[in-house]
Amino acid sequence: MENETYKGKKSAAITILIIALLTDIFFITGSSDFITFGLLGCYGIGIKVYKLSSNATFLLCLAFLILAYIQFLFLGASVTTEKTAVWFVLFFIVGLVQRFRE
Amino acid sequence: MNLLKNIIKIKFDLLEKHKLVIFITIVLAVVPFFWLKPGELELGGDSSRLYLYDPGSYLQFTSLYSVDPSGMGKLIPNQNMLPFLLLLQLFYNIFHSSYILIYLLNSLKLSGSFFFMYLIIAEILKKHGEKDKIFLIDVAGILTGLFYTFSSSVGENIHAALLTHNQVFLNPMIFYLILRFFITHQSKYIWFTLLITLIFSPNFTLLAPPAPFSFYPLAFFFIALYTSIVLKKSLPWKKLLFGLFLFVGIHSFHIIPDVTHIFDQGSAFNERAFGTGTARNEGLEYFNAVLGLGKVSLNIFSTYSTHQVRWTTFAVPLVIILGFILCKKRQSDLFLISAFFFITLFLASANITHIGVEFYRRLFYIPGFSMFRVFYGQWQWVYTFFYALLFGYSLFIVFLRVKRKYIFILSGFLISLFIFNSWIFISGQILRRIHWGSNNMTSIIKMDPNYEKTLAFLKTIPNDGKIFNFPFTDFSYQVIPGVNNGAYIGTSPTAYLSGKKDFSGYSDIAPFSNIFLKLAKEKNYVAIKRLFGILSVKYIFHIAGPKAYEVSFPTFPYSLFHDAISDSNSLTDFVDKVTDGKVFQQGNYFVYYADKTSYLPHFYIPTTLLAYDNDKDDWYGKNASFFVDNIVSDPRVGYIYRDTCVKLFSSLDCKQNIKKENVPSIIYKRVNPIKYRVEVSGVTGPFVLVFSDQFHKDWKVYVSKKEHKKEKIQRGYFNGSIQEYRHEDIFFNDSTFETLDMKSISENRHFTMNGYANAWYIMPTDFSGNEKNEIIIEMVGQRIFYYSLAITFVSIFIFILYGIKLLKR
Numbered sequence: 001m002e003n004e005t006y007k008g009k010k011s012a013a014i015t016i017l018i019i020a021l022l023t024d025i026f027f028i029t030g031s032s033d034f035i036t037f038g039l040l041g042c043y044g045i046g047i048k049v050y051k052l053s054s055n056a057t058f059l060l061c062l063a064f065l066i067l068a069y070i071q072f073l074f075l076g077a078s079v080t081t082e083k084t085a086v087w088f089v090l091f092f093i094v095g096l097v098q099r100f101r102e
Numbered sequence: 103m104n105l106l107k108n109i110i111k112i113k114f115d116l117l118e119k120h121k122l123v124i125f126i127t128i129v130l131a132v133v134p135f136f137w138l139k140p141g142e143l144e145l146g147g148d149s150s151r152l153y154l155y156d157p158g159s160y161l162q163f164t165s166l167y168s169v170d171p172s173g174m175g176k177l178i179p180n181q182n183m184l185p186f187l188l189l190l191q192l193f194y195n196i197f198h199s200s201y202i203l204i205y206l207l208n209s210l211k212l213s214g215s216f217f218f219m220y221l222i223i224a225e226i227l228k229k230h231g232e233k234d235k236i237f238l239i240d241v242a243g244i245l246t247g248l249f250y251t252f253s254s255s256v257g258e259n260i261h262a263a264l265l266t267h268n269q270v271f272l273n274p275m276i277f278y279l280i281l282r283f284f285i286t287h288q289s290k291y292i293w294f295t296l297l298i299t300l301i302f303s304p305n306f307t308l309l310a311p312p313a314p315f316s317f318y319p320l321a322f323f324f325i326a327l328y329t330s331i332v333l334k335k336s337l338p339w340k341k342l343l344f345g346l347f348l349f350v351g352i353h354s355f356h357i358i359p360d361v362t363h364i365f366d367q368g369s370a371f372n373e374r375a376f377g378t379g380t381a382r383n384e385g386l387e388y389f390n391a392v393l394g395l396g397k398v399s400l401n402i403f404s405t406y407s408t409h410q411v412r413w414t415t416f417a418v419p420l421v422i423i424l425g426f427i428l429c430k431k432r433q434s435d436l437f438l439i440s441a442f443f444f445i446t447l448f449l450a451s452a453n454i455t456h457i458g459v460e461f462y463r464r465l466f467y468i469p470g471f472s473m474f475r476v477f478y479g480q481w482q483w484v485y486t487f488f489y490a491l492l493f494g495y496s497l498f499i500v501f502l503r504v505k506r507k508y509i510f511i512l513s514g515f516l517i518s519l520f521i522f523n524s525w526i527f528i529s530g531q532i533l534r535r536i537h538w539g540s541n542n543m544t545s546i547i548k549m550d551p552n553y554e555k556t557l558a559f560l561k562t563i564p565n566d567g568k569i570f571n572f573p574f575t576d577f578s579y580q581v582i583p584g585v586n587n588g589a590y591i592g593t594s595p596t597a598y599l600s601g602k603k604d605f606s607g608y609s610d611i612a613p614f615s616n617i618f619l620k621l622a623k624e625k626n627y628v629a630i631k632r633l634f635g636i637l638s639v640k641y642i643f644h645i646a647g648p649k650a651y652e653v654s655f656p657t658f659p660y661s662l663f664h665d666a667i668s669d670s671n672s673l674t675d676f677v678d679k680v681t682d683g684k685v686f687q688q689g690n691y692f693v694y695y696a697d698k699t700s701y702l703p704h705f706y707i708p709t710t711l712l713a714y715d716n717d718k719d720d721w722y723g724k725n726a727s728f729f730v731d732n733i734v735s736d737p738r739v740g741y742i743y744r745d746t747c748v749k750l751f752s753s754l755d756c757k758q759n760i761k762k763e764n765v766p767s768i769i770y771k772r773v774n775p776i777k778y779r780v781e782v783s784g785v786t787g788p789f790v791l792v793f794s795d796q797f798h799k800d801w802k803v804y805v806s807k808k809e810h811k812k813e814k815i816q817r818g819y820f821n822g823s824i825q826e827y828r829h830e831d832i833f834f835n836d837s838t839f840e841t842l843d844m845k846s847i848s849e850n851r852h853f854t855m856n857g858y859a860n861a862w863y864i865m866p867t868d869f870s871g872n873e874k875n876e877i878i879i880e881m882v883g884q885r886i887f888y889y890s891l892a893i894t895f896v897s898i899f900i901f902i903l904y905g906i907k908l909l910k911r
Contacts, residue, residue: 033455089402
């Protein structure tokens, strides 16, 4: 039961994060370091609390890569493509640090 | 005998093991052969590649002296290309074909970049090299090499390749040799590295610093970390220091003149390197202006500019991510490669968070960092290099988890993607770019034999007069149309291959650029002739016909001149009005005399000095129209800035024309572009000697103690008061250092005349009371090259001895 609650909270947290990331990419014009580092900070906390592995981060990177690729195909190096690509890079760096510490 | 047999056997075994790699290298070496059809040449670009057309002449007229062969004769050390040009001349002597030279260089770029990227990945992955994984390492290495070789960093700009483009193969080549040196401590790798850097010395010049400074510091740092942290080996400091010492010694012939030039407070390089205010601000302003061009997505999905191939770009980043997902162990070498990948991605993109951009702006406070203001272009090669390494390593990890048959399928798929993505480059189509602004004129040229005959004629002109080229371009390039629908656009072949100083465009005649265009538009032929006189223009070279002007190039590179002279017929009419007789014609190529009555030889003594004020502010902030309204009939006028005039003459004199009666006669002779002898006779009072090359403090006047030996006069002007001996081009003889023990005329009496030229105020007391005296005008900066060449020769001697010692071992 506790395990299920924990898993539920974890899924909810990741879902909220992904929604926040997609909101930043598609609905927020310009970029804000406050949002960027805020979300990265939240993810960092999530890593600690939910013991997310580096593979989870890399899977998130894979999702960003696919999204960026699709945007690049249809929109070229547009603002949203750039934002997605930057998120890809930032999460990649987080994953790399995680892998190094694991 | 047995030892020799064993060596041969080992070599054959190696060849057998790596036959696929060798086969691909050979294929890549052959591919560029099909890029151009016989007779076609591809020479243009931002710095032109005339050295591939005629390396011998290029060497003779460009690379021996620290003076620009064109226009005003600015001082700039050009010697860095010497070993490279000697090698090119050797191949030219064998093949007698510029086409073959172009092919050989392109071939080296493709095969060299592939082969050494393969070797680097194979070396890094060697530690995973159990027997059954050697095959995987090989395939990963091949794919890494192909990815790098076919990348847009290598291929996109090959049609306008600067000499720095050689870094596409030099970077991996030298990286591999240094890596092997650090790992094995074997000195032979240092030796070969030094040899390669000597041959390709233009790629290690301090005057084109972004290329070496963007790659080698990071490369050395990576290799040092890799060796010490990953391989846990000691660093070969002593041998490295010796290698560095030998590197500086071998490259002294260009490094020392370059350093001297950088520390020359008048040079643009000095301002860029040390101008903490201006250079940093300019660099930062440029960076801010082009910041938007740095795109993370374009760097990750690295592709050519054709949109149809975008879909192929997912493969490499996907493999990288999969590699990390599938890699269970902590790999310190992978982490190291990734760290350098991200560093170079940041340097090449800049736009990673606002904090990242601000941090990037702070980097411009580092002296010299302004050289990277075109960051998205200058960091791309080192970024692609580490991107390829990361790809190769990740691919190996993916291969470890995949069955062998799927490896073949995956590899075939990746190779197909690479080829499809870069087909425009592999097929050579990328070379056939249309010149920007032109009417379908390609950058591939089939040289017009009429032009080649004209160039040969220009080489034979015996006197020292300069040449003015029409049509007149927007910067300093010359346009040479070919017999095909192509044209060469680049630095002037007249200057760089025939040794005649010329003016081709707007930048060449600064500070007179705007006034010239204004006079051309106003059809003020008298003033234009006067300007030609001031510039010592003796000949006009006109490429006639609409194909060379408005039909092929309706805008660029003639957008400024079109405003003054709209079409080729008007241009022919204009040329007719400013010239004084035809000298040579071959097809549409005409050489005329400039107006003989206005011509001023390279050296002259003004009979009138006209002081002017700097009250007209043009683009350069100077008065450049001081000559326009002059009504003095004798063209031997010296225009002197009034503030300078009052230092030499009285204020009253400087308010009116200063007439000089009984000026001495001179006979002058060019020894080489940085040394002239002037025989002065009939000295009765002080006089001003004008030398029509760009003013620089390094031009000095010495009074010779020797008597000039009698020679044949080739030409005279102004009733024999100015004459020319036969000119020469002596690089080195027993008189080269004759001025070392002579005292030069005081720099207080050296000043600017005619807005740009050198002039000296010479007094009879400078001579020893003789009526006939010889003075030597010499650019003393050239001495630095002679001394540093001596250091290079000594270093090369040590280098050869070192090589013999290694061979004996």
